[in-house]
Amino acid sequence: MSDRSYSVSMTVNGEVxxxxxxxxxxxxxxxxQDLELxxxxxxxxxxxxxxxxxxxDGRIMRGCLLLAxxxxxxxxxxxxxxxxxxxxxxxxxxxxxxxxxxxxFCTPAMLLTAHxxxxxxxxxxxxxxxxxxxxxxxSGNYCRCTGYQSIVQAVERVLIQYETAPTxxxxxxxxPGSDR
Amino acid sequence: xxxxASDHLPHTDSPHTVSGPIGHNEPRARARRTVAGKGRxxxxxxxxxxxxxxxxxxxxxxxxxxxxxxxxxxxxPGIVAVVTGKDMATQCTPYAGSHQLFKRLKAPxxxxxxxxxxxxxxxxxxxxxxxxxxxxxxxxxxxxxxYDILPAVTSFERGTPPAVQLHDDIPDNIAxxxxxxxxxxxxxxxxxxxxxxxxxxxxxITGTTLEPRGIIADYEPREGALTVxxxxxxxxxxxxxxxxxxxxxxxxxxxxxxxxxxxxxxKQQLYGDEFAVCALSIMLGRPVKFIADRLESMVxxxxxxxxxxxARIAVKSDGTIVGMExxxxxGIGPYSQYPRSSVxxxxxxxRITGAPYRLDDYRARLTMVYQNKSMIGHxxxxxxxxxxxxxxxxxxxxxxxxxxxxxxxxxxxxxxxSDCPRVSPGGIxxxxxxxxxxxDAVVAAMDLPALRAEQAEMRKKGVYxxxxxxxxxxxxxxxxxxxGPGGNRxxxxxxxxxxxxxxxxxxxxxxxxxxxxxxxxxxGQVVASHLGVAMADVRVFSGDSETTPYGGGAWASRGIxxxxxxALRAATALKANILELAAxxxxxxxxxxxxxxxxxxxxxxxxxxxxxxDVARIGYFRQDTLPPGVQPELSVVRHYVTPRGRKFMATNxxxxxxxxxxxQTGIVRCLGHWVAHDAGVVVNPSLVEEQIRGGVVQGxxxxxxxxxxxxxxxxxxxxxxxxxxxxxxxxxxxxxxLHVEGTGVEEELGAKGVGExxxxxxxxxxxxxxxxxxxxxxxxxxxxxLPLSPERILGALGKVPGEL
Ligand code: FES
Ligand code: FES
Numbered sequence: 001m002s003d004r005s006y007s008v009s010m011t012v013n014g015e016v017x018x019x020x021x022x023x024x025x026x027x028x029x030x031x032x033q034d035l036e037l038x039x040x041x042x043x044x045x046x047x048x049x050x051x052x053x054x055x056x057d058g059r060i061m062r063g064c065l066l067l068a069x070x071x072x073x074x075x076x077x078x079x080x081x082x083x084x085x086x087x088x089x090x091x092x093x094x095x096x097x098x099x100x101x102x103x104x105f106c107t108p109a110m111l112l113t114a115h116x117x118x119x120x121x122x123x124x125x126x127x128x129x130x131x132x133x134x135x136x137x138x139s140g141n142y143c144r145c146t147g148y149q150s151i152v153q154a155v156e157r158v159l160i161q162y163e164t165a166p167t168x169x170x171x172x173x174x175x176p177g178s179d180r
Numbered sequence: 181x182x183x184x185a186s187d188h189l190p191h192t193d194s195p196h197t198v199s200g201p202i203g204h205n206e207p208r209a210r211a212r213r214t215v216a217g218k219g220r221x222x223x224x225x226x227x228x229x230x231x232x233x234x235x236x237x238x239x240x241x242x243x244x245x246x247x248x249x250x251x252x253x254x255x256x257p258g259i260v261a262v263v264t265g266k267d268m269a270t271q272c273t274p275y276a277g278s279h280q281l282f283k284r285l286k287a288p289x290x291x292x293x294x295x296x297x298x299x300x301x302x303x304x305x306x307x308x309x310x311x312x313x314x315x316x317x318x319x320x321x322x323x324x325x326x327y328d329i330l331p332a333v334t335s336f337e338r339g340t341p342p343a344v345q346l347h348d349d350i351p352d353n354i355a356x357x358x359x360x361x362x363x364x365x366x367x368x369x370x371x372x373x374x375x376x377x378x379x380x381x382x383x384x385i386t387g388t389t390l391e392p393r394g395i396i397a398d399y400e401p402r403e404g405a406l407t408v409x410x411x412x413x414x415x416x417x418x419x420x421x422x423x424x425x426x427x428x429x430x431x432x433x434x435x436x437x438x439x440x441x442x443x444x445x446x447k448q449q450l451y452g453d454e455f456a457v458c459a460l461s462i463m464l465g466r467p468v469k470f471i472a473d474r475l476e477s478m479v480x481x482x483x484x485x486x487x488x489x490x491a492r493i494a495v496k497s498d499g500t501i502v503g504m505e506x507x508x509x510x511g512i513g514p515y516s517q518y519p520r521s522s523v524x525x526x527x528x529x530x531r532i533t534g535a536p537y538r539l540d541d542y543r544a545r546l547t548m549v550y551q552n553k554s555m556i557g558h559x560x561x562x563x564x565x566x567x568x569x570x571x572x573x574x575x576x577x578x579x580x581x582x583x584x585x586x587x588x589x590x591x592x593x594x595x596x597x598s599d600c601p602r603v604s605p606g607g608i609x610x611x612x613x614x615x616x617x618x619x620d621a622v623v624a625a626m627d628l629p630a631l632r633a634e635q636a637e638m639r640k641k642g643v644y645x646x647x648x649x650x651x652x653x654x655x656x657x658x659x660x661x662x663x664g665p666g667g668n669r670x671x672x673x674x675x676x677x678x679x680x681x682x683x684x685x686x687x688x689x690x691x692x693x694x695x696x697x698x699x700x701x702x703x704g705q706v707v708a709s710h711l712g713v714a715m716a717d718v719r720v721f722s723g724d725s726e727t728t729p730y731g732g733g734a735w736a737s738r739g740i741x742x743x744x745x746x747a748l749r750a751a752t753a754l755k756a757n758i759l760e761l762a763a764x765x766x767x768x769x770x771x772x773x774x775x776x777x778x779x780x781x782x783x784x785x786x787x788x789x790x791x792x793x794d795v796a797r798i799g800y801f802r803q804d805t806l807p808p809g810v811q812p813e814l815s816v817v818r819h820y821v822t823p824r825g826r827k828f829m830a831t832n833x834x835x836x837x838x839x840x841x842x843x844q845t846g847i848v849r850c851l852g853h854w855v856a857h858d859a860g861v862v863v864n865p866s867l868v869e870e871q872i873r874g875g876v877v878q879g880x881x882x883x884x885x886x887x888x889x890x891x892x893x894x895x896x897x898x899x900x901x902x903x904x905x906x907x908x909x910x911x912x913x914x915x916x917x918l919h920v921e922g923t924g925v926e927e928e929l930g931a932k933g934v935g936e937x938x939x940x941x942x943x944x945x946x947x948x949x950x951x952x953x954x955x956x957x958x959x960x961x962x963x964x965x966l967p968l969s970p971e972r973i974l975g976a977l978g979k980v981p982g983e984l
Contacts (some may be wrong), residue, residue: 003314003318005507021648022314024314025314030946032224032257034222038217038219038220038221038223038224039216039217039218039219040217041221041390041391041441042223042389043390043392043474043901044474044900045473045474046474046475046899046900046901046902048900048901048902049390049474049901051390071954078217079217080216080217081338083216083333091215092215092216093323095211095215096207096208096211096215097207098866099205099207099208099211099698099866099867099869099870101211101214101215101696102388102442102695102696102697102870102871103214103390103391103439103440103441103442103443103695103696104210104214104215104219104439104441104696105219105221105389105390105441105442106390107214107219107389108214108215108217109708111215120378131911131914134909135910135912136909136910138908138909138913139908139909139910140908141908141909142390142901142908143909144387144388144389144390144444144874144878144906145390145392145442145696145874146440146873146874146877147870147872147873147875147876147877147912147914147915148869148873148908148909148912149870149873149876149914149915150866150869150873151909152909155883165608167543
């Protein structure tokens with residue numbers, strides 16, 4: 001099997017990373033194995049479970065469906081890089097309070113999905129409390145442990161917090177808490 | 181939490197007094213870490229010079245291995261070893277999933293990799309070890325196995341003599357036939373006015389943990405020691421197995437199960453591929469890692485269910501249930517799982533069918549058959565959902581046949597608290613049952629009369645909604661009577677080791693393990709409450725066979741019910757030791773002292789005498805100030821085994837489902853789900869609630885979506901998550917959980933297991949709700965085949981041809 005390597009350069013959690021990656025390495029494997037950023041998980045590697053969700057140029061993507069070489073020149077963020085983000089911090093706190101996770105394997109991806117949803121809603125001001133919309137949004141992320149309800153509850157709680165305090169809305173500010 | 185979720189309904193006056201953090205929604209320490217992406221699952225662990233293995237798996241369901249040519253693979257880049265089943269068999273002793281309580285169970289020997297025959301598609305045949313997983317997979321493709329394909333046994337109907345024999349001394353492929361009851365299956369029911377019969381079919385499903393199975397074995401040749409990190413529920417069990425079957429001294433085997441990404445009974449067994457990884461590490465003297473990918477998970481993880489049952493219910497015209505019968509055929513794949521055997525699920529179907537009802541004429545037969553499909557093992561709520569769906573399907577059938585309301589027929593036939601203590605005809609000890617309280621709670625929470633009225637209105641508009649009710653009896657916290665006499669080396673005890681640290685805070689090591697249930701936190705709450713310290717001052721460790729007390733780990737809903745009792749005893753003992761020491765220091769009588777909020781106080785007045793940090797400081801650093809002969813004992817270990825003779829801590833509950841069936845597409849929409857469950861004393865409501873909800877979702881999955889399908893040649897047709905559908909958030913309803921605190925627990929803590937409750941009753945409730953929507957509206961036949969796929973529903977409606 002041919003296993004050609006390519007040199008890539010990307011920003012990962014705010015740091016410039018230059019690496020040689022084989023053409024077939026997907027982004028989540030690159031992050032996990034080469035950069036030892038193990039916060040993003042692998043549940044299926046065929047695009048169904050959502051556990052590998054990461055942010056690429058600010059949008060959430062499935063890290064198993066992107067090759068590392070496709071992220072060349074882009075900005076990649078993982079749960080580790082979101083450590084100082086205020087919305088993410090609120091989500092993390094409320095997830096713990098609401099017991100919105102059990103084994104936690106789905107959780108980093110679920111948080112990134114919730115983060116994008118709330119950011120979008122707060123930006124457009126389009127949200128009316130609607131748990132079905134939250135359920136639809138997180139339906140790309142498989143969770144086998146919870147009954148989803150506590151996740152819905154947690155996302156709704158944070159959403160309401162942000163709706164009523166729009167000054168705290170996230171706006172793509174740099175993430176000071178990156179631990180890389 | 182929603183308001184309804186926090187309802188707490190006492191069934192009777194609780195004899196259990198609780199204080200401290202017990203009963204509170206304490207957040208989990210583990211959760212704080214995992215939300216930050218700091219979970220440490222097996223695949224996150226990297227050891228120096230670690231190798232990776234890929235397994236070449238059988239593409240055939242049944243075939244003889246004629247030859248294996250691995251020459252080219254051995255030359256491939258990065259390859260360290262290519263190991264066949266024959267090579268592997270010399271490294272270990274074989275194992276068989278027998279169980280001496282079922283002496284007639286025929287359980288053939290197994291080896292980690294197939295030796296000269298493959299018995300299922302996905303069976304590991306060759307292990308390829310390389311410096312990376314990708315290189316191992318590349319080389320596996322170069323291994324050439326010559327197979328002689330044999331016919332596969334895939335159907336398991338009785339009466340058809342098998343064309344193919346799977347094991348040498350089992351000509352009929354029948355692993356076991358087991359019967360119990362007042363009469364032989366098929367005989368008349370004396371005193372019955374009517375008898376109703378139905379065929380039930382339960383497809384194959386699997387636990388589908390989000391984290392696939394994984395293991396790293398690290399053998400240190402100079403020390404002769406094997407350290408294993410694995411995604412597993414039972415570290416001590418695995419330590420015992422690895423030591424015995426690999427010929428290592430047990431104290432040189434250590435099994436660590438760090439964060440585990442879901443388990444559900446699936447990660448409770450020995451898997452050949454995982455065992456092979458340990459042998460490979462010994463052979464190579466280097467760490468070896470194996471992480472199952474999802475495609476191989478689907479064929480190599482244990483499956484569950486796969487039952488075909490004929491069942492009957494006998495009733496009087498007034499709705500009194502007089503008898504029930506079940507004749508269950510249970511396909512278990514090619515072997516009986518090790519070390520627990522595959523009997524568990526069938527045995528539960530045999531024993532708990534009919535259990536919620538006051539019937540006495542009960543007969544049951546179980547036939548376990550071998551097949552060329554993946555192995556069947558334990559999956560959450562082992563056998564309960566099958567028994568419950570059969571029972572509750574029959575009760576609805578009888579109600580329909582007699583023209584009675586499904587709620588009324590249940591209410592009048594439930595085993596009542598006043599009937600207890602009772603032993604069910606299936607042999608279940610029922611010290612107390614709270615079925616009526618659970619039932620009333622569910623009916624009130626869902627507002628059944630209002631939903632019925634709405635259903636009638638909607639029907640007029642051509643919208644078909646259904647309501648399904650299902651009561652269940654749940655076996656939790658199993659005791660030593662099952663695996664002990666079974667000859668299976670599985671301990672029924674749990675232990676807790678507590679150490680007061682010099683700073684006055686407490687470290688706690690427990691034998692029960694945590695795969696997300698929050699057991700660590702629940703145990704911490706028990707310790708904090710019974711020792712008299714703050715939650716923040718207790719740190720709990722689990723999942724390491726070397727450092728934790730010997731115990732079972734996680735199985736049969738025993739974490740809090742049994743592990744919690746061990747923790748309570750350890751906390752009580754440590755408290756007594758602390759107070760004795762404090763009494764010496766304070767020159768007081770220990771009986772006049774107590775510990776509250778991390779301080780020694782006067783028991784009567786609550787006045788502070790000294791903080792625990794002072795007791796600890798003196799105990800560890802100022803023994804010189806203590807009188808001669810005083811020996812501070814600031815570490816204690818206590819174990820707990822359930823009372824002898826009690827096989828399980830039986831509990832119960834009631835589910836109700838509200839669904840809408842689209843009669844054009846056959847798609848079912850879940851509108852609402854209610855569960856009332858008797859967990860005894862609830863140590864942490866939010867943990868119990870979301871665990872029950874998680875179970876409900878798994879049960880709904882098996883009722884509506886999940887099915888591992890095979891073709892006639894034994895090829896799996898649903899080998900990816902794109903084909904095997906698991907429930908996602910948008911398909912799931914809001915689930916109301918109601919706590920009922922029943923009695924009947926001898927233990928001081930008073931907690932019953934909760935892990936099975938969600939799955940036990942939800943498939944039955946969904947099945948009954950769907951049948952209520954279609955058969956109840958006179959649109960089609962009842963369906964008793966799970967999952968209730970759109971195709972099957974359209975078949976029941978007569979819109980597409982096909983078997984139900
Ligand atoms: S691992 Fe990428 S979607 Fe499952
Ligand atoms: S918490 Fe286990 S998969 Fe979601």
